[in-house]
């Protein structure tokens with residue numbers, strides 16, 4: 001099962017990804033998480049990516065395609081994968097198709113989660129993530145049991161550097177300009193499913209499992 005999660009920043013891709021990989025037992029590949037891990041560890045890749053991410057801009061295609069295809073070459077991707085945040089441009093989608101075609105493989109399904117802009121802004125600016133395990137919460141929608149503390153591991157919850165009002169708004173603009181054209185790209189390929197992302201966590205997940213089946 002080769003899957004892609006598409007949708008604007010804050011649509012709930014990471015939230016649904018956690019549930020999908022648990023049910024279908026495939027690896028979750030988030031290019032945003034890979035970059036954030038590299039920034040945390042102070043690597044060269046992290047240094048290159050940080051400037052773009054903090055401005056809400058896309059990291060250059062060549063860099064992203066290389067790290068994504070490297071990750072897809074790993075053994076745990078042999079029976080499928082869930083891509084979250086990649087591809088994000090038509091160029092990246094074409095490179096992914098070429099990479100899979102060379103292995104006699106293809107994208108099976110693109111799950112496109114849609115949420116209106118006002119709701120995205122509320123979700124992004126209210127999101128808090130665990131410094132230690134990366135679990136995601138929302139100050140109003142999905143509050144932790146104890147304010148500022150992760151329910152999963154007890155570590156401190158923080159706001160992502162790109163979740164402030166200005167950068168979040170910029171990220172949505174960049175999505176509409178650079179990534180939205182992928183909807184037409186995958187419509188043409190005939191493998192995209194559209195999902196209303198405003199119906200609550202469990203309802204969104206139920207819709208996804210109805211689309212993917214067992």
Ligand code: AP5
Pocket residue numbers: 007008009010011012013014015016030031032033035052053054056057058059060061064084085086087088092123124126127128136137138139141142162171197198199200201204
């Ligand atoms: P990335 O890390 O991929 O971020 P993103 O796409 O902006 O998506 P988010 O992680 O912000 O949101 P999400 O859809 O996962 O929502 P979540 O589940 O957390 O990318 C970050 C940056 O890295 C980019 O800006 C770029 O610079 C760079 N980058 C990454 N990939 C790249 C690529 N391929 N090319 C170039 N650059 C790249 O949910 C959000 C909030 O809403 C949470 O608080 C959650 O609790 C809440 N929530 C979730 N679902 C619901 C629901 N159903 N109802 C109510 N609340 C909900």
